[in-house]
Ligand SMILES: CCCCCCCC/C=C\CCCCCCCC(=O)OC[C@H](COP(=O)(O)O[C@@H]1[C@H](O)[C@H](OP(=O)(O)O)[C@@H](O)[C@H](O)[C@H]1O)OC(=O)CCCCCCC/C=C\CCCCCCCC
Ligand SMILES: Nc1ccn([C@@H]2O[C@H](COP(=O)(O)O)[C@@H](O)[C@H]2O)c(=O)n1
Ligand SMILES: [Mg+2]
């Protein structure tokens with residue numbers, strides 16, 4: 629949903645910055661790599677220590693690089709298969725950093741194995757949600773579904789509620805419960821999305837196999 633509705637807005641806002649980086653000789657790949665490194669650093673340095681506010685601030689500064697790199701590639705006319713591969717692969721790395729950092733907190737000083745498990749579920753289910761689309765497309769299906777919770781939703785819900793829950797350290801009472809709420813919501817949303825995508829791939833592959841059978845007398 630965010631991908632559909634917010635992308636145009638962010639494209640407009642980030643285009644001058646992307647143009648500025650191109651004028652300075654920065655490449656889209658550099659932005660992809662530095663953005664991922666920044667997200668990983670923010671998540672793995674701050675979250676395991678329970679520094680949710682500052683971790684989220686650092687991650688937020690870098691996570692928008694995922695919208696800038698593609699914008700730069702399109703402006704410069706250098707969009708490539710390699711760039712698409714690098715962008716998507718490093719998305720998975722960044723997501724692992726965010727949910728891994730939260731799992732490390734709950735496995736350590738946060739001392740809550742149930743929430744540690746939920747964070748690991750968010751990590752794993754997010755990766756599988758993305759994989760369903762990549763694998764479905766790789767076997768030639770359109771995978772005509774995005775589902776309830778795409779990557780942008782997973783990140784926005786987690787980062788906004790995690791950042792807010794970090795304000796508890798600055799004396800805002802009661803707000804620390806927002807992080808568990810975010811994790812449960814992302815876990816449930818990812819499960820629904822996974823089911824939506826698997827059902828779609830099953831339907832599309834049955835249709836494609838039936839069409840192939842009708843045309844050539846054989847399936848896949
Ligand atoms: C006082 C409190 C302080 C707290 C501070 C916290 C502030 C935190 C605020 C905001 C966080 C913003 C997070 C921004 C998230 C950026 C999202 C992003 O990177 O999206 C990338 C996404 C997808 O891009 P791609 O096409 O490159 O990626 C594809 C995707 O990964 C697919 O995965 P799948 O979905 O299938 O699982 C892969 O399949 C595919 O391979 C891959 O290519 O881009 C978008 O979706 C574009 C839309 C981005 C929308 C960002 C919206 C930010 C909106 C609101 C911020 C709200 C701020 C409010 C702060 C309020 C705090 C009180
Ligand atoms: N280093 C890169 C990064 C991205 N691309 C191209 O942009 C597309 C992704 O666009 P986003 O707005 O989602 O970042 C990607 O599929 C590539 O075509 C690139 O070429 N090099
Ligand atoms: Mg990108």
Ligand SMILES: [Mg+2]
Nearest residue numbers: 694715716719
């Ligand atoms: Mg990306």
